Amino acid sequence: MQTPPNPDSGALLFSQMLEILINGLARGSVYALVALGYTMVYGILGMINFAHGEIFMIGMFAAVFALGAMGSAGLVAVGITLPLAILLAMALSAGFGVMNERIAYRKLRGAHLLAPLTSAIGMSIVLQNFVMLSVTKGKVDFPRAVAQPLANTTWSLGPVQLTALQAVIFATTFALMCGLFWLVQRTRLGIALRAVAQDRTMASLCGMKVDRLIAFAFALGSALAAAAGAMVAMYQGVLRFDSGYMIGLKAFTAAILGGIGNIPGAVLGGLIIGLTEDLTSYTIKSEWKQTTAFAILILVLWLRPRGLLGERVADKV
Amino acid sequence: MADALLRLESARTGYGPNDVLHGVSLTVREGEIVTLLGGNGAGKTTTLGVLSGIVGLRQGKVVWEGRDISGQATADRLRQGLVLCPEARRIFARLTVEENLIAGTWVRDPKLNKAKLEKTWERFPILGQRRKQLGGTLSGGEQQMLAIARALMGEPKLLMLDEPSLGLAPLIVEQIFRILVEINAAGTPVLLVEQNAHQALKIAHRAYVLATGEIVREGTGSELLASDEVRRAYLGED
Ligand SMILES: Nc1ncnc2c1ncn2[C@@H]1O[C@H](COP(=O)(O)OP(=O)(O)O)[C@@H](O)[C@H]1O
Ligand SMILES: [Mg+2]
Numbered sequence: 001m002q003t004p005p006n007p008d009s010g011a012l013l014f015s016q017m018l019e020i021l022i023n024g025l026a027r028g029s030v031y032a033l034v035a036l037g038y039t040m041v042y043g044i045l046g047m048i049n050f051a052h053g054e055i056f057m058i059g060m061f062a063a064v065f066a067l068g069a070m071g072s073a074g075l076v077a078v079g080i081t082l083p084l085a086i087l088l089a090m091a092l093s094a095g096f097g098v099m100n101e102r103i104a105y106r107k108l109r110g111a112h113l114l115a116p117l118t119s120a121i122g123m124s125i126v127l128q129n130f131v132m133l134s135v136t137k138g139k140v141d142f143p144r145a146v147a148q149p150l151a152n153t154t155w156s157l158g159p160v161q162l163t164a165l166q167a168v169i170f171a172t173t174f175a176l177m178c179g180l181f182w183l184v185q186r187t188r189l190g191i192a193l194r195a196v197a198q199d200r201t202m203a204s205l206c207g208m209k210v211d212r213l214i215a216f217a218f219a220l221g222s223a224l225a226a227a228a229g230a231m232v233a234m235y236q237g238v239l240r241f242d243s244g245y246m247i248g249l250k251a252f253t254a255a256i257l258g259g260i261g262n263i264p265g266a267v268l269g270g271l272i273i274g275l276t277e278d279l280t281s282y283t284i285k286s287e288w289k290q291t292t293a294f295a296i297l298i299l300v301l302w303l304r305p306r307g308l309l310g311e312r313v314a315d316k317v
Numbered sequence: 318m319a320d321a322l323l324r325l326e327s328a329r330t331g332y333g334p335n336d337v338l339h340g341v342s343l344t345v346r347e348g349e350i351v352t353l354l355g356g357n358g359a360g361k362t363t364t365l366g367v368l369s370g371i372v373g374l375r376q377g378k379v380v381w382e383g384r385d386i387s388g389q390a391t392a393d394r395l396r397q398g399l400v401l402c403p404e405a406r407r408i409f410a411r412l413t414v415e416e417n418l419i420a421g422t423w424v425r426d427p428k429l430n431k432a433k434l435e436k437t438w439e440r441f442p443i444l445g446q447r448r449k450q451l452g453g454t455l456s457g458g459e460q461q462m463l464a465i466a467r468a469l470m471g472e473p474k475l476l477m478l479d480e481p482s483l484g485l486a487p488l489i490v491e492q493i494f495r496i497l498v499e500i501n502a503a504g505t506p507v508l509l510v511e512q513n514a515h516q517a518l519k520i521a522h523r524a525y526v527l528a529t530g531e532i533v534r535e536g537t538g539s540e541l542l543a544s545d546e547v548r549r550a551y552l553g554e555d
Binding site: 188191192194195198199201202203204205206207208209 | 392401407410411419425429467471
């Protein structure tokens with residue numbers, strides 16, 4: 001998500017503010033999608049999935065390869081290939097997410113917190129190296145034929161421009177988030193996921209297959225991360241085996257900021273971090289954007305240790 | 318005499334190297350309310366754990382409708398109608414009353430069963446009034462009712478309850494026990510674990526007394542209620 005050159009300091013024009021808003025929200029909604037995966041796994045297991053950034057990265061690669069394969073097969077209509085590539089990336093990452101749970105988490109569920117943390121960091125290194133060694137050490141380009149037309153198509157939104165690429169990001173993230181909220185809040189399956197998150201023993205006394213539901217939570221979070229990966233790959237134009245690191249860290253920060261374990265909190269945290277970064281890039285300097293994002297995190301945690309929408313300990317019966 | 322619905326035969330189990338249950342046997346027949354009494358740490362919860370499959374057996378077996386189900390998982394036992402309403406109620410505090418009940422239907426209904434919910438609101442009007450409230454906001458008595466209602470959603474052929482009277486005011490306890498009698502009258506056998514021996518014996522057809530992992534007495538409810546020894550040891554009377 002590139003940022004335009006720093007304007008002179010001084011009052012921000014209305015049009016500039018709108019532009020910051022659009023760019024910041026686009027960036028933030030991607031963070032939010034990734035943050036949802038952190039928060040769901042934490043919500044259900046009470047553990048942080050440190051391999052989540054790599055699941056995101058695998059989604060990036062999967063989308064690019066799917067588009068490449070479809071392109072060489074002569075399938076070029078972006079309206080078909082892009083959604084298909086995103087879906088494929090989501091499915092593949094979901095598979096990796098389930099594998100991650102199986103290998104790095106399941107056996108360690110009752111163990112000390114440091115054990116799954118270490119195994120997840122191990123998993124993250126393994127996945128990075130796997131992609132580095134089996135795919136490439138170097139950078140991979142996102143197919144220009146797909147991204148370019150979307151980046152060049154623009155609509156005027158009052159004084160500012162919205163690119164089709166940004167519109168795709170907004171539409172996709174919005175649809176996925178609504179889908180997730182609906183699933184978690186309105187369906188039987190969502191009730192079961194929340195039941196497992198609250199009391200695993202009681203959930204199994206209701207006949208719920210706890211292992212499967214936990215794996216499902218990993219799959220869901222991973223699929224969302226892959227969708228985010230596909231969109232970031234498209235926006236940035238290049239990707240590499242370590243592309244998941246920074247965004248994973250930021251999305252993790254977003255989840256903490258919003259209150260880890262809380263689904264609307266992850267969305268809120270993602271949007272705040274995204275907006276902060278763009279605001280910093282415009283008003284100060286692009287190099288400072290990470291500093292301010294993390295400064296906000298520290299400030300919020302100082303005032304509200306459980307995050308913006310996090311529950312107080314007393315609320316957890 | 319009616320056939321045994323559930324039989325626990327010489328159950329031995331424990332958590333560490335030492336056994337907590339030393340060969341516990343008990344039987345529940347169709348139509349009965351059976352109560353398992355005993356003080357703190359006697360092994361009552363462990364016995365229910367063995368029956369529902371949460372706690373593994375070291376020796377002995379669980380026989381359900383004539384078949385050995387000792388090796389079966391909790392979910393499989395549930396599906397056959399062996400439903401436990403656990404100690405300390407274990408309401409999902411951050412699910413609504415209605416969602417708690419839907420969680421209880423998990424093992425039976427592949428889809429949301431509206432008719433079942435309607436029946437619950439009729440039977441427990443207070444839960445109907447609070448259906449959108451979070452489970453954690455209910456009073457202790459309401460939570461116990463919700464726990465029982467949730468267990469009923471699993472359509473038990475045998476309802477097992479672990480100390481449903483714990484921590485509740487006497488009036489509420491009476492109400493809970495009345496509900497258990499109604500459930501039994503409607504055809505569901507009940508295995509009731511209690512420390513509140515006096516109340517439990519009044520509604521039970523038969524009773525067992527468990528002390529440090531062994532059955533030390535058994536008899537009909539009225540026999541044990543009349544027994545001086547039981548009154549002294551387990552009813553806290555002189
Ligand atoms: N999860 C457990 N781990 C270790 N020991 C346990 C566990 N649960 C119960 N015990 C021990 O087993 C014995 C019986 O406990 P329990 O079945 O809970 O008794 P009751 O329900 O009659 O109070 C007690 O000595 C208790 O300390
Ligand atoms: Mg107990």
